[in-house]
Amino acid sequence: MIRQIPFNIILFIVMIAIFPVIELLNGFLLTSNASISVPVGAIYRILLCVFLIVMILVAGLRRSAITVIIIMFVIGNLTIFIVQGIFFQSPLSILFEDISVHIKYFIWVLIPLYIYQRKKFFQSIHYETIFIIISFFFTVGLITPYLLGLGYQTYANSDAGYKGFFFANNDTSFAFIISITYTAKVFVRSLTEDWGVRITFLLSLFIGNIFCLLLIGTKTGIVYGLFIGIMVLVKLLFYAKYKSIWKALFIWLGAILALSWLAFKGVSYMSQMVAGTYERIIYFYYLYDGNLIRLLTSSRSDFLEGGMTFFLGDPNFKFNLLFGQGFEHRLEAFGRLGLIEMDFFDTLFGLGLMGILFLCVTIGYFIAIAFEKDSRSIHSYVLIVILVYSFFAGHVLFSALSTTLLGLVCGGIILSKKECE
Numbered sequence: 001m002i003r004q005i006p007f008n009i010i011l012f013i014v015m016i017a018i019f020p021v022i023e024l025l026n027g028f029l030l031t032s033n034a035s036i037s038v039p040v041g042a043i044y045r046i047l048l049c050v051f052l053i054v055m056i057l058v059a060g061l062r063r064s065a066i067t068v069i070i071i072m073f074v075i076g077n078l079t080i081f082i083v084q085g086i087f088f089q090s091p092l093s094i095l096f097e098d099i100s101v102h103i104k105y106f107i108w109v110l111i112p113l114y115i116y117q118r119k120k121f122f123q124s125i126h127y128e129t130i131f132i133i134i135s136f137f138f139t140v141g142l143i144t145p146y147l148l149g150l151g152y153q154t155y156a157n158s159d160a161g162y163k164g165f166f167f168a169n170n171d172t173s174f175a176f177i178i179s180i181t182y183t184a185k186v187f188v189r190s191l192t193e194d195w196g197v198r199i200t201f202l203l204s205l206f207i208g209n210i211f212c213l214l215l216i217g218t219k220t221g222i223v224y225g226l227f228i229g230i231m232v233l234v235k236l237l238f239y240a241k242y243k244s245i246w247k248a249l250f251i252w253l254g255a256i257l258a259l260s261w262l263a264f265k266g267v268s269y270m271s272q273m274v275a276g277t278y279e280r281i282i283y284f285y286y287l288y289d290g291n292l293i294r295l296l297t298s299s300r301s302d303f304l305e306g307g308m309t310f311f312l313g314d315p316n317f318k319f320n321l322l323f324g325q326g327f328e329h330r331l332e333a334f335g336r337l338g339l340i341e342m343d344f345f346d347t348l349f350g351l352g353l354m355g356i357l358f359l360c361v362t363i364g365y366f367i368a369i370a371f372e373k374d375s376r377s378i379h380s381y382v383l384i385v386i387l388v389y390s391f392f393a394g395h396v397l398f399s400a401l402s403t404t405l406l407g408l409v410c411g412g413i414i415l416s417k418k419e420c421e
Contacts, residue, residue: 004124005124006121008055009121009122012051013130015048016134016404017130017133017137018137019044019048020134020138022040023041023166023167024141024164026039026041027165027166027167031152031167042100045103052110052114053110055114055117056113059117066112066365066414067116069362069365070362072358072361073361073362074106076357077105077106077351078102080324080352080355081098081099081102083323084098084329087316087323088326094332097327098326098328101327101398104399104400105397105403107400107404108397108403108407108410109362109410111408111410112366112407112411112414114411115411115414116411119414122411123415127412127415128412131179131183132182132202135180135183136205138172138175138179138212139179139205141165142162142164142172143208143211143215145165146162146164146215150164151163151165152164153276154169154218155169155280158276159275160217160276160280161218162215162216163216168401169216170393171402172216173216173218173220173221174395174396174399174402175402176212176213176216176225178385178386178409179209180209180213180225181228181378181381181385183205184206184228186202187199187203187205187206187232188232188235188236190202191236191242192243193243194243195247209225213225214273214274217273217276218277219298220393222274222277233255281295297392298341300340300342300392300394303336303339303341303342304340304342306334306337307337307338307349310333310334310337311325320349321352322352322354323355324351325350325352326350327346330349342392342393342394343390343391343394344356344391346397359397366383366410369413369414369417370413370416372417375413375417375418377412377413377416379410383410383413386406386409
């Protein structure tokens, strides 16, 4: 089977599968006290982006909706970048920072276009296995340093959460939200098939995913992990169809034992794990005078209000409205208010209405495909989860880690589409 798959596809799968290891190494180097810090993450992203562009051009840009939309997205955003550079007379330092953001931003559209051009090959493999491998590397990458007593807390100067050597806590939480979704899907499906060692691996990975979400300690991650856990239990007990009555009885017995452990030991243990997060929430609740919007949005509502004030009051408002203010330019001009951490508004302020147009057309295309009657799949559900997370919590469209996962999900949507364009 492997010999029948072109080398560039094997290389792509390897590059994607190891990206959690790259993120771990990158975080370790960024948080270490070494005098020389190698930009492993940046080098990896550039290589991946160049690889995707070259392979897309080698395959040829045949006329299709996805090709037109994604090429328009890339060229349109590059045009905005050039226009901003000319208008603001941006120095090289700002241009380099902004092109770095654009490289991360383009990955999520280049991946599905690459996959689309090689659709038959990717449909001949178990595509969801890529997510399971990623899930495994993320889980091992977080739990191993935790057991060794190494790594860092999720929130600085606080006992809340643990992120190991992964650099960005929100991005890491997002990675496990996506990972546990696919792990749960594959685990439940495997239980309805022939059982083997794979079941034990998937069960261990699923438990590991939940454990990691509790470890990281973000509000969204904890709630989502518990939600998925409940959904898996309900699915296994009431909806899954097993090959024998003995397997069904075994699942019920396992569920009873698991729930018993949770009642007597698990709840107490999990409470200890998230105690720091709970104390942090209570602290900010009183700090914000009981303002639930500020609490639930982690002050993003304040950033949005301040960022919007600067955006509307800027002397170049007409230009900014159409083409945006750029990313590094906003950070230098407005400080902390230059980054809202809500992707829709960061896109609006950074790339203007033109950027929003390119984004909405591209996202709209994938949503339309995802929810076609014969094309709905796990990827359709995950896309909605990502878009909701992106809008309210950010750290998706402009995060190297998250945009890679989004690109893979959109690639899965392309593969789920029954008919070719």
